Amino acid sequence: MKQLFIAVKVTLLFTLVTGLAYPLVVTGLARVLFPHQANGSLVEPNGKPIGSSLIGQKFTRPEYFHGRPDGYDGLSSGGSNLGPTSQKLVDRVRDDANKFRAENPQASGPLPADLVTASGSSLDPHISPGAAEVQVARVAAARAFSPERLRQLVAAHTEGRTFGILGEPRVNVLELNLALDQAAPVHK
Amino acid sequence: MTANGILQIALFFLVVLALTKPMGAYMAKVFAGERTLLHPALRPIEKAAYRVCGIDEAQEQRWTAYAGGVLVFSLVSLLLTYLIMRVQQWLPWNPQGLANVEQFLSFNTAASFTTNTNWQAYTPETTMSYFTEMMALATHNFFSAAVGIAVAIAFVRGFSRHSVKTLGNFWVDFTRSILYVLLPISIVVALALCSQGVIQNFSAYTKAATVEGAVQTIPQGPIASQEAIKYLGTNGGGFLNANGAHPYENPTPLSDFLEMVSIFLIPAGLTYTFGKMVKDTRQGWALFAAMSILFLAGVFVAYPSEQAGNPNLARLGIETRATAAQSGGNMEGKEVRFGIANSALFTVVTTDASCGAVNNMHDSLTPLAGLVPLINIELGEIIFGGVGSGLYGMLLFAVLAVFIAGLMVGRTPEYLGKKIEQKEVKMMMLAVMVLAFTILGFAAASVNLATVGKSLGNNGPHGLSEVLYGFTSAVGNNGSAFGGLSANTPYLNTTLGLAMLFGRFLMLIPLLAAAGSLAAKKQVPLSAGTFPTHGPLFVGLLVGVVVIVGALTFFPALSLGPVVEHFLMWQGRLWS
Numbered sequence: 079m080k081q082l083f084i085a086v087k088v089t090l091l092f093t094l095v096t097g098l099a100y101p102l103v104v105t106g107l108a109r110v111l112f113p114h115q116a117n118g119s120l121v122e123p124n125g126k127p128i129g130s131s132l133i134g135q136k137f138t139r140p141e142y143f144h145g146r147p148d149g150y151d152g153l154s155s156g157g158s159n160l161g162p163t164s165q166k167l168v169d170r171v172r173d174d175a176n177k178f179r180a181e182n183p184q185a186s187g188p189l190p191a192d193l194v195t196a197s198g199s200s201l202d203p204h205i206s207p208g209a210a211e212v213q214v215a216r217v218a219a220a221r222a223f224s225p226e227r228l229r230q231l232v233a234a235h236t237e238g239r240t241f242g243i244l245g246e247p248r249v250n251v252l253e254l255n256l257a258l259d260q261a262a263p264v265h266k
Numbered sequence: 267m268t269a270n271g272i273l274q275i276a277l278f279f280l281v282v283l284a285l286t287k288p289m290g291a292y293m294a295k296v297f298a299g300e301r302t303l304l305h306p307a308l309r310p311i312e313k314a315a316y317r318v319c320g321i322d323e324a325q326e327q328r329w330t331a332y333a334g335g336v337l338v339f340s341l342v343s344l345l346l347t348y349l350i351m352r353v354q355q356w357l358p359w360n361p362q363g364l365a366n367v368e369q370f371l372s373f374n375t376a377a378s379f380t381t382n383t384n385w386q387a388y389t390p391e392t393t394m395s396y397f398t399e400m401m402a403l404a405t406h407n408f409f410s411a412a413v414g415i416a417v418a419i420a421f422v423r424g425f426s427r428h429s430v431k432t433l434g435n436f437w438v439d440f441t442r443s444i445l446y447v448l449l450p451i452s453i454v455v456a457l458a459l460c461s462q463g464v465i466q467n468f469s470a471y472t473k474a475a476t477v478e479g480a481v482q483t484i485p486q487g488p489i490a491s492q493e494a495i496k497y498l499g500t501n502g503g504g505f506l507n508a509n510g511a512h513p514y515e516n517p518t519p520l521s522d523f524l525e526m527v528s529i530f531l532i533p534a535g536l537t538y539t540f541g542k543m544v545k546d547t548r549q550g551w552a553l554f555a556a557m558s559i560l561f562l563a564g565v566f567v568a569y570p571s572e573q574a575g576n577p578n579l580a581r582l583g584i585e586t587r588a589t590a591a592q593s594g595g596n597m598e599g600k601e602v603r604f605g606i607a608n609s610a611l612f613t614v615v616t617t618d619a620s621c622g623a624v625n626n627m628h629d630s631l632t633p634l635a636g637l638v639p640l641i642n643i644e645l646g647e648i649i650f651g652g653v654g655s656g657l658y659g660m661l662l663f664a665v666l667a668v669f670i671a672g673l674m675v676g677r678t679p680e681y682l683g684k685k686i687e688q689k690e691v692k693m694m695m696l697a698v699m700v701l702a703f704t705i706l707g708f709a710a711a712s713v714n715l716a717t718v719g720k721s722l723g724n725n726g727p728h729g730l731s732e733v734l735y736g737f738t739s740a741v742g743n744n745g746s747a748f749g750g751l752s753a754n755t756p757y758l759n760t761t762l763g764l765a766m767l768f769g770r771f772l773m774l775i776p777l778l779a780a781a782g783s784l785a786a787k788k789q790v791p792l793s794a795g796t797f798p799t800h801g802p803l804f805v806g807l808l809v810g811v812v813v814i815v816g817a818l819t820f821f822p823a824l825s826l827g828p829v830v831e832h833f834l835m836w837q838g839r840l841w842s
Contacts, residue, residue, distance in 0.1 A: 080320075081331070081334055081335050081338050082338050082342070083320065084319055084320055084321060084335075084437055085335070085338045085339040085341075085342040085343075086342055087318065087319040087320065088319050088321075088339060088437060088440070088441075089339065089342045089343045089346055089409075091315060091318055091319060092405065092408065092409065092444060093343075093346065093401055093405045095444070095449075096404065096405050096407075096408040096409075096444065096449070096495075097400045097401035097402075097404055097405040098400065098401065100404075100449060100452065100453070100491060101400050101404065101466075101488045101491040101492070103453065104453060104456045104457065104460075104466055104488070104490060104491040104494075105466050105467065105468070105488060105491070107453075107457055108456075108457065108460045108466040108490060109466075109467075111457060111460070111461070112457075112460045112461050115460055115461060115462070115463045115464070115465070116460055116465055116466040116467055116490070117465065117467055117469070117486075118465050118467070118472060118484060118486060118514070119463050119465075119517075120472060120474075120484075126475065127472050127473070127474040127475070127484075128474055128475055128476060128477060129474045129476055129477070129482060129484070130472075130474070130484055130513075132463050132513040132514060132517050133482070133484055133513055133514070134513075135474075135476045135477065135478075135480075135482055136476070136478065136480065137477070137478060138478065139478060142477070142478070146602070150482065151482075151483075152391075152471070152482050152483045152484045152485055153391050153392055153471075153483050153485065154389065154391070154392075154507065155391065155506050155507045155508035155511075155512050156389075156507045156508045156511075156627070156749065157508070157511070157598070157599040157626075157627030157629070157630055157749065158598065158599065158627070158630065159599070159627055159629040159630060159723050159724075159748070159749040159750035160598065160629070160630060160723070160724065160750070161629055161630060161636075161723075161724040161728035161731075161748075161750070161831075162576045162578065162596065162598075162630070162631075162632050162633060162728075162831075162835050163578070163633075163724075163726055163727075163728055163831055163834060163835050163839060163840055163841055164724050164728070164840065164841065165840040165841060165842040166842070167578075167579075167598065167630075168578050168579065168582070168840055171579050171582055171584065172582050175582055175583060175584065187585075188583050188584060188585035189583060189584055189585060190585055190591070190592035191575065191579075191584055191585055191586060191592060191593060191594050191595060191596075191597040192592060192593065192597045192600075192602050193592075194579075194582075194584055195579075195584075195596075195597040195598040195599075195600075196598060196599070197511070197597075197599070197600065197601050197602070198508055198511030198599045198600055198601050198609075198624070198625065198626045198627045199508035199511040199512045199513060199601060200508065201508070201512065201513060202513075202601050202602055202603075203513055204601070204602035204603055205602060206591060206592035206593060206602055207591045207592070208585075208589065208591030208592035209592060211591060239270070239519065240518065240519045240520050240523075243270065243273060243274060243277060244274060244277075244519035244520060244522075244523055244608075245518070245519025245520075245522070245603050245604060245605065245608060246519075246593050246602060246603060246604065246605035246608075247590075247591075248602045248603050252477070255477060256477070259477075
């Protein structure tokens with residue numbers, strides 16, 4: 079019985095310490111030390127958010143680099159959860175691969191694995207450098223822009239491994255497309 | 267496999283190895299009540315907490331009172347969490363105006379977070395308010411971790427003490443776990459994660475007008491603070507549905523590395539703490555070695571399997587070999603920034619420990635890579651394991667190993683100077699059997715039910731794996747999932763919730779009982795006939811016992827799920 083009273087008091091006390099004081103302290107410190115990150119690394123070129131540099135968004139027009147075949151719905155993150163022996167998975171990948179080859183007739187050889195598979199978050203902001211390369215011809219044609227200069231732009235937006243070791247090389251699709259709109263605006 | 271992938275895995279292991287001794291030595295001091303660097307700041311707070319809660323720091327408890335403290339605290343904190351979820355719409359910090367959580371899901375979630383499982387049958391973005399996340403869920407990330415550490419320390423006292431009836435004071439061990447271990451490291455890790463891009467705010471969700479003119483709703487919230495303890499406490503419950511695959515929970519390769527190290531930090535450190543407490547650090551390193559062997563074995567099954575990829579996709583003209591410009595392999599359910607090596611490594615780490623956070627979707631793993639997490643959890647999450655629960659789980663197997671060694675030579679087995687007798691072995695076997703019985707019993711009953719059939723996200727052997735993984739994860743208090751299983755149904759919420767409670771408390775109580783009986787025993791002096799438990803022979807025996815007990819119990823079920831799926835995948839069989 080004595081332990082029950084202790085349990086109630088310990089629960090309440092440490093709920094306040096770990097559930098209230100701790101996150102508030104971290105919020106205060108984060109606001110001072112890393113305000114941009116703490117608020118979501120939002121991209122706000124004209125003061126209004128057009129997205130976050132960490133969150134992928136959907137690109138379908140030929141003049142933009144496309145991300146992975148994800149939903150990009152911020153409210154329902156998560157993967158397809160299709161297993162390796164799923165007919166649905168194989169059908170979906172076949173459809174996406176056919177669509178990609180139709181939109182990018184210059185792409186030859188095997189397609190990069192990330193280009194036709196869904197990510198874990200369905201918000202993947204990145205594609206592999208290989209998945210960017212196979213889109214260069216299409217984007218250059220759509221913008222009447224030199225493929226060579228486009229490749230330089232992709233290279234400038236390719237992030238290598240952290241410390242040369244951790245993670246994989248990758249291209250941030252939103253950042254690349256925004257830079258592209260600056261360098262070679264589409265005249266409508 | 268690539269050279270860089272192997273390098274990343276080696277680097278991770280070396281960092282964990284380097285942190286084990288300092289972390290373990292620090293915890294040994296904390297639980298012995300000795301002065302540490304943080305004492306000037308924290309000791310007054312600790313004393314104030316005892317005063318407010320009416321805890322007598324000097325009073326020791328027998329195993330029954332210690333276990334009673336664990337149970338009554340878990341019950342009270344579980345009820346508080348249930349209550350908060352049921353009334354969250356009337357509470358503050360709910361900018362999205364989320365409704366109260368229904369009863370089955372609230373029970374499942376409260377059981378889940380209380381037992382350190384963090385199984386999530388809900389979509390957090392559209393279910394839990396910021397208040398609920400902080401005050402009902404993140405709190406349990408601290409509580410369940412502190413309970414785990416406390417029980418592990420009490421269990422070790424069963425060996426390090428002799429001829430006494432008490433195991434320490436649960437409330438003191440709990441308080442010290444939170445104040446000296448979990449809170450300070452969490453603050454550091456939270457800020458480090460925030461520097462990488464993990465968010466920390468109380469804003470309403472952002473409405474972004476995208477480049478192509480759509481509207482994208484981007485969730486916000488106090489994530490970094492929760493993220494840190496989610497890994498450190500081997501909890502694993504995500505603030506967002508995609509968990510550690512979500513860029514706001516795990517934005518960069520460095521945050522990924524930090525999160526994986528945080529998962530192993532305390533469990534690895536506790537092996538050294540154990541060595542310190544029994545006054546022979548070689549004993550701790552022997553456990554560390556056995557854990558490392560099993561860890562590396564898992565990594566080097568999962569990683570090559572994922573890199574080999576899915577032959578059904580390779581046939582469609584998809585590159586499965588790694589090249590300089592792309593990772594190849596099985597990228598379904600994986601993030602580009604992590605690629606194959608980091609995803610496979612994370613999968614192994616999170617299921618070796620009882621973490622259950624994911625940076626890729628386990629349901630989409632190749633069959634052999636999906637087999638590894640299943641086995642890791644079914645062995646009892648003793649490969650470093652959950653905070654505390656990994657150590658007491660591995661010690662259970664150490665006792666069984668000396669018992670089996672004793673049977674082979676016809677001597678009364680001893681471990682750390684304690685005679686292992688009928689009562690201890692009975693309690694240990696009870697814990698092992700509870701695990702096996704609840705996983706297999708629940709899974710076998712459930713696959714026969716039509717209601718569970720409707721929850722499956724995949725068919726064929728993969729469907730069986732989904733149900734088996736669900737109960738394995740629940741009983742093992744892991745919390746990761748083959749997420750295709752739609753688990754938010756009254757039947758699954760109830761059975762999985764019960765499975766978590768059985769898996770946690772029916773293991774913990776027999777172990778505390780065994781610790782009580784061990785502490786009361788006299789210390790047996792070493793003799794020429796004593797089997798040394800710090801050398802390679804013992805490590806090999808321990809690994810063997812772990813694998814044989816696990817394999818005998820679970821091999822039949824596993825062969826019908828992932829094993830058969832592996833062979834059929836390479837034959838090109840598909841299920842609609």
